[in-house]
Amino acid sequence: MWANLEHKRRCEINKVNRTKLKSNHFMGSRAFVTARAEIGVNEHGGVEPNRIEFYKSTHYSSEKGWSSPEAETNYNKMRDLRARSVSEENPMTIDEIVDNILGTRSGYIKGLGYGPKPNTTTATKRRTVELEDALRRAKEDAATAQHDLQEHLNVAETEVANQQIQIQTLTSELGTLRARQEEILNEMKCHFIGSSPSRYMKVTIGSRLIASEVSLHSSTSQS
Structure with missing residues (x-):
């Protein structure tokens, strides 16, 4: 593999691109999709974390802290926007909040990597409905x-x-x-x-x- 000049060229390009990132993550070359599924199984009872919490999982370590000040700022902005949105009549979705703070690129999902946005799992949909119903009842009470x-x-x-x-x-x-x-x-x-x-x-x-x-x-x- 290392004898392949094309592979070496891509590695060098990726290395340079990583140095340009404002908020590096701790996943290395590990696929985000795989990491997200494993976190869901190991830490959330089989339910994949939403994009905001997954962003924290990939940019924050209990040993090293945040990967960069920008990563911590982005996470806090997403949390604040979500808290404000919950009290509104038509709250923003998690995807809308993340896209609003991190921005969007064609074919690339910020915080998840390349590829189309994965469909929301049945468990996540059920949990979302439960939370929305609880919020509605709380407002009525x-x-x-x-x-x-x-x-x-x-x-x-x-x-x-x-x-x-x-x-x-x-x-x-x-x-x-x-x-x-x-x-x-x-x-x-x-x-x-x-x-x-x-x-x-x-x-x-x-x-x-x-x-x-x-x-x-x-x-x-x-x-």
């Missing part, structure tokens, strides 16, 4: 909880408003009663003074005497 909370707040505000109205009404009625009481007392004073000043004096003195006798009797009883 959140909307229901918010509606119930708003109803409770409305009821509480109504009760507080009614209590304030009752307090104001009672305060007004009490003020009216006090004013009427004062008016009656004034009328009685005027009546007694106008009809018979001496009678008014007697009533006043009599009231005081009665009060004094009651007080004296109370003191005697205590002795």
